[in-house]
Amino acid sequence: MNNNKKVQTIFTRKHYINIISSLIIWLSGVLFIIKFFEYPFLKIVYYSIIFFLLIFLIEKMEKFYKTFLTKNLLFLLMLIMTAAAIVLYRLDYVGYPPIAGFLILCLIIFYHSQGIKITLIQLTMFLLSPVIYSELLAFSGLFALSVLAALSIYISDRFLQSIKLDWKFFLLAFLFGITVSAHLVVGFIYLIYLLFAFRSELLKGFIFGIVMTAVYIFITSLENKGYISVQVSHSHLLSFIPIWLKIFLLIITIYVGWIVADLQEVLFAIGVILFVTLILSFVFKIGQVGWSLDVFDFSLAIIAIPFLILSLKEYRVDRFLGKVLADSKY
Numbered sequence: 001m002n003n004n005k006k007v008q009t010i011f012t013r014k015h016y017i018n019i020i021s022s023l024i025i026w027l028s029g030v031l032f033i034i035k036f037f038e039y040p041f042l043k044i045v046y047y048s049i050i051f052f053l054l055i056f057l058i059e060k061m062e063k064f065y066k067t068f069l070t071k072n073l074l075f076l077l078m079l080i081m082t083a084a085a086i087v088l089y090r091l092d093y094v095g096y097p098p099i100a101g102f103l104i105l106c107l108i109i110f111y112h113s114q115g116i117k118i119t120l121i122q123l124t125m126f127l128l129s130p131v132i133y134s135e136l137l138a139f140s141g142l143f144a145l146s147v148l149a150a151l152s153i154y155i156s157d158r159f160l161q162s163i164k165l166d167w168k169f170f171l172l173a174f175l176f177g178i179t180v181s182a183h184l185v186v187g188f189i190y191l192i193y194l195l196f197a198f199r200s201e202l203l204k205g206f207i208f209g210i211v212m213t214a215v216y217i218f219i220t221s222l223e224n225k226g227y228i229s230v231q232v233s234h235s236h237l238l239s240f241i242p243i244w245l246k247i248f249l250l251i252i253t254i255y256v257g258w259i260v261a262d263l264q265e266v267l268f269a270i271g272v273i274l275f276v277t278l279i280l281s282f283v284f285k286i287g288q289v290g291w292s293l294d295v296f297d298f299s300l301a302i303i304a305i306p307f308l309i310l311s312l313k314e315y316r317v318d319r320f321l322g323k324v325l326a327d328s329k330y
Helices: 016-036 040-060 071-090 096-111 116-128 131-137 142-159 167-182 186-198 202-224 243-259 263-289 299-310
Strands: none
Touching: 016 040, 016 116, 016 263, 016 299, 040 116, 071 096, 071 116, 096 116, 096 131, 096 142, 096 299, 116 131, 116 299, 131 299, 142 167, 142 186, 142 263, 142 299, 167 186, 167 202, 186 202, 186 243, 186 263, 243 263, 263 299
């Protein structure tokens, strides 16, 4: 196979990012069914068939639907779904942050989409993920926070390419600091991206980190005094993980942030690390309070899934290693 040719499928054996991201999203749905439904076996079977069948059909029937399905039509459908969500908000079924998160995520998908196929796959996986349904059952605000963090990364990736110490540099640092003050777990997300973005400009990265930390301290102090409230719920996501494992996860996060090659790998690494942290937290929580489905918390999955969805794309890979090649755009 000639590596210079365009890849016709995004789920070959070497497309590790797409395959692993899809499997994690599917596994999150399976865990959601196990937690919230009685007699889940048949439901898991049906869910798995629907999940993989839809992805397979979207992958293989591109020539059929791309003749009539356009981005404008998909955008119109997104607006209709947003309007329906607003109706649910008016009926007190859902809060406004998930609606805003859904709208922002769709806008990111459409703006950075490579084509109809990728857009359909991303939207389908999002609708089949437990994110929306988990927020309907127990609103936490974490989905909106996750999408806001992803949006700030995309904005930064555009405006920090030259890495000049101008107003955009400090405005982005201010934005990052506010987002981290909403939940400290966002700091792990930003750590991966900032190491990727500033590894060739460490001094400017240090300045960016100082400004971001100063904003975080300032916002947190105002919150502690009761002047403002910016934190989302579930503020102790890592409380059951021992300190030595937190340090190990931090070291892994720093290492991964240093070696990722592009923004796709950044998004993928963020999603995988968050999901692995979710599983570890679940295991240690069982060890402390005993086995029960009630102890399984989907909060980290809600944060991870948008990044995994956004990491899905068409890209060329190394023939043997599955490594993303530099020229991965079509």
